Amino acid sequence: MAIAVRDIVPFSTARTHLSDLVLEVQNGAEKIITKNGEPAVAVIDAKRLDHYHRLEHARIHLLLLEEVDQGLADVKAGRTVDAKAGINALKQARKAARGRAAG
Template identity: 80%
Template structure:
């Protein structure tokens, strides 16, 4: 959907014409409400918001599947280490970072 100039509404106008604004949004419009001339919030239909949330969840699942594929490829290629050794190395690196490169014992 393309946002037009009619879809940009100053906060004061939105406040005084909220009922009309809600009807327009329920009929498919999307509105950008500005405050002090800057975009502040978007008003969209609840069904569209739900759709956006479902798309976001699907995207997260796809990213997780991509990470699983990379992990399986690492296992297949033999790029593995013992979990305890890996955690120990991470903790040492974290301590070095926290102490400016010096080992802290």
């Protein structure tokens, strides 16, 4: 949804007309509050914010599922490392990194 010029509101106007602003947002508008002429915050309906949070949560789950698929493909293709060997390699890498940072 594109933001119209009427949806860009200076902070001083938002402060003096907060009730009107809230009603507009509850009726579907999205507002950008500016401070010193620069965008400062966005005002959106709480239900829409909840929806955005749920979308982000779903996106994270999809990314995790993609990583699981990649891991299963690696196992199937034989691209695995023994757990002890992998942990030892990580420890060695950390030790080397600490040595470079200290030196």
